Amino acid sequence: DIQMTQSPSTLSASVGDRVTITCRASQNINRWLAWYQQKPGKAPNLLIYEASSLQSGVPSRFSGSGSGTEFTLTISSLQPDDFATYYCQQYNSSPWTFGQGTKVEIK
Amino acid sequence: QVQLQESGPGLVKPSETLSLTCTVSGGSISSYYWSWIRQPPGKGLEWIGYIYYSGSTTYNPSLKNRVTMSVDTSKNQFSLNLSSVTAADTAVYYCARVPPSVAPGPDALEIWGQGTMVTVSS
Numbered sequence: 047d048i049q050m051t052q053s054p055s056t057l058s059a060s061v062g063d064r065v066t067i068t069c070r071a072s073q074n075i076n077r078w079l080a081w082y083q084q085k086p087g088k089a090p091n092l093l094i095y096e097a098s099s100l101q102s103g104v105p106s107r108f109s110g111s112g113s114g115t116e117f118t119l120t121i122s123s124l125q126p127d128d129f130a131t132y133y134c135q136q137y138n139s140s141p142w143t144f145g146q147g148t149k150v151e152i153k
Numbered sequence: 154q155v156q157l158q159e160s161g162p163g164l165v166k167p168s169e170t171l172s173l174t175c176t177v178s179g180g181s182i183s184s185y186y187w188s189w190i191r192q193p194p195g196k197g198l199e200w201i202g203y204i205y206y207s208g209s210t211t212y213n214p215s216l217k218n219r220v221t222m223s224v225d226t227s228k229n230q231f232s233l234n235l236s237s238v239t240a241a242d243t244a245v246y247y248c249a250r251v252p253p254s255v256a257p258g259p260d261a262l263e264i265w266g267q268g269t270m271v272t273v274s275s
Contacts, residue, residue, distance in 0.1 A: 078210040078254075080261035089247055089268050092199065095261035096254070133198055139263060142200040 048072050048136050052145035058153040065121040067148045069134035074114050078138035081110055081119045083153045084147075093132075094119065124150070154179035157248050157266035165242075165273050171235040175248030175266055182206050182224065186251035186259040187231045191224065191244040192268075199244075203251055203259060206233055238273045245270050 049072035059065050069079065072142055077097040082090035092101045097117055104130035107122040121128055134145040161173035175187065188203035202212035204222040212220045216235070224231040235242060245268040254260035 082262070089265035090262070091265070092261055094264055095263075101263070105242065135198070135200075135261070137259065140211050144198040144200070146197050 048139060048143050049139055050076060050134055050143050050145040052132075052134055052135055052148050054148060055146065056149045056151060059124050060153045061124055061126060063124045063153075065124050065128075065150060067119045067132055067134075067150075069112075069117045069119070069145050071115045071117075071136055074097050075136045075138035078136060079112070079117050080137065081108075081111075082133045082134045082135065083130045084133065085129075090133060110130075121150075144145045155250065155264055157250065159246060159248050159266045159269040161269060161271070163270060163272060164270060165238055166275050167239055167273055168237055171233070171238050171242060171246075171271055171273070173233045173246055173248075173269065173271070175231050175233075177229045177231075177250070182193060182226050182229045182231065184253070186253065187224065188251050188259075188262060189233045190247045190249060190262065190265075191242075191248045192247070193241075193244045201233065201235075201246075212265075240273050243273045244272065 051070045055070045079097045081094040084090040093104050093108050098110045109120045131147045131149045133147050156178045158176045165171045181230045183206045186203045204210045219236045224271040233261040247268045249262040251259040252265040
């Protein structure tokens with residue numbers, strides 16, 4: 047199985063901050079990577095697919111980059127609605143696997 | 154807009170079979186992949202598998218011997234059966250729509266249901 051490792055596990059930030067979350071794959075996954083946002087008690091919501099494509103309806107302050115084994119999710123200016131847990135997920139090969147999550151907290 | 158809704162028992166006894174259905178509304182089940190994902194309380198996400206609208210399946214090997222997925226295009230529904238459940242199968246179960254990618258195969262988990270909590274307990 048491909049292991050997905052996110053860092054950091056927890057991130058404390060303020061409204062307006064630029065935030066970057068990193069996701070590393072244990073082997074090459076090309077650009078088959080997605081990012082999801084999950085709020086407590088809710089289903090995950092797709093933000094980014096194919097490493098850098100913004101899902102329809104997602105604010106442009108979210109962006110993704112990377113290929114191969116290293117990927118980043120960037121929030122250019124953190125908004126109150128962005129405090130949540132973020133997961134990366136590879137779909138290059140079965141079984142699809144998720145990172146352990148990064149919780150973005152209010153500083 | 155397309156919506157997904159999971160349904161099924163919230164409590165299943167150990168060693169029995171967990172059965173869930175996902176009903177798709179606002180769009181057709183055709184031309185898409187359909188997936189199941191689960192999340193134990195307070196933990197991360199685990200992919201269970203997916204089924205193409207034609208019926209072909211791909212399962213997570215860690216669950217493969219216990220998982221069966223099916224699709225009913227006439228009802229716009231797809232289903233999950235997980236046999237021989239234990240307390241470790243207690244989780245919120247999500248269904249999700251997966252569009253085809255530009256390369257052959259599925260893309261990301263595009264639209265999710267709200268999830269349904271399933272507890273395994275006697």
